[in-house]
């Protein structure tokens with residue numbers, strides 16, 4: 001199963017629900033990797049709705065596993081993108097053209113959900129029109145609070161900043177604007193004193 | 203407490219007949235002071251002394267919200283109503299003094315909206331007139347869709363169209379023109395809020411269409427002041443004050459309490475704001491809920507809105 005129960009945390013940490021079909025003037029869906037399962041569940045609950053949907057899907061490591069089932073669900077438009085940056089322009093266009101009443105479905109990793117959410121809100125889509133469901137990897141998108149560099153798909157804590165090389169402790173403190181968790185230097189007082197890295201949530 | 207307790211003494215400075223049904227009244231502060239600014243969509247409760255009877259009717263303010271020298275309301279003559287509008291039309295003259303309640307806004311623009319889509323029916327145009335003046339000062343995209351029975355009865359349509367030719371759209375019943383609601387509500391840019399003021403049927407139509415098209419509830423705003431309905435007289439025991447009062451046929455429960463000197467809160471007097479909500483301690487009979495405020499599960503005999511709702515039965519005890 002691709003779902004994961006996040007332990008309770010601080011208020012800034014995003015929480016996720018389960019996608020459900022909702023009536024709307026347009027249906028816009030975005031998923032990465034195992035997030036496809038959440039979209040397929042919506043399609044199963046309401047096949048008609050799926051036929052009207054504009055779906056953007058980023059397979060990541062899942063390769064072809066979900067592309068055929070998604071195609072079989074027969075969305076109005078299915079766009080397969082190699083990465084999130086590769087589809088942001090399209091997403092921007094689709095969100096901007098979305099009329100009020102459009103329903104947005106975001107499913108997959110936290111990094112994808114967070115970035116697409118920030119983009120949608122910036123364009124003016126009401127938060128209540130956006131549903132999210134976490135699926136797949138619990139990897140995080142982390143911003144180093146020191147050099148401001150963002151490292152994608154962080155799986156361990158602490159980890160080494162991909163930009164400045166500091167050893168960063170991954171906090172639950174989350175920036176909605178950046179769609180990133182904050183990473184803070186863990187050995188500032190005593191350089192080199194870094195606890196062993198453990199897998200997130202292990 | 204009820205904002206109705208704070209009153210502004212005003213003098214009628216102009217009475218302008220717009221058409222067969224609608225007359226505008228303009229007011230200045232009776233002692234020449236500045237009137238408080240308000241925000242577009244606000245209403246005031248006009249207090250009229252009709253012989254021994256005090257009439258309190260809410261009207262939307264339609265003057266420029268930032269103009270402290272005057273307030274204006276537009277009143278539709280409702281011959282079948284309880285007499286407040288007819289009294290204003292027939293009896294109130296320039297130079298008369300009246301009391302106004304402090305402006306209260308139950309229909310404010312959401313200033314976080316990227317665009318305001320306004321839908322007006324008939325006299326429901328009045329709050330939008332003030333809101334449009336407000337937006338002219340603050341900037342802000344809007345679009346008005348205004349439906350009226352005929353050109354002659356389309357109050358302010360000419361002024362609005364002259365000032366905002368691209369943003370104001372008029373639909374006339376006698377020309378068989380109808381607001382293309384479905385199309386309008388399915389083509390608005392993200393961040394639009396919709397506002398509707400007009401007859402009940404129009405409000406229901408807009409709310410239902412918006413819901414069907416997936417509009418989030420917080421982006422949909424409506425205002426309708428209900429006039430209290432007449433009905434059979436009934437008697438009420440008021441537990442806090444120990445009074446027993448009788449509500450007359452053409453009087454609301456709120457008015458009856460006020461007549462008897464009971465301090466009862468209110469803001470809108472039209473079943474919309476929730477301010478007058480009163481606990482029902484006991485009843486033997488039927489509560490006739492006429493408000494927009496209570497949720498269905500609250501209409502279980504535990505609460506009543508005295509500004510518009512009535513009672514039929516043998517005994518009613520309220521927590522007042």
Ligand code: FES
Nearest residue numbers: 471475476478509
């Ligand atoms: S006074 Fe507003 S609901 Fe009764």
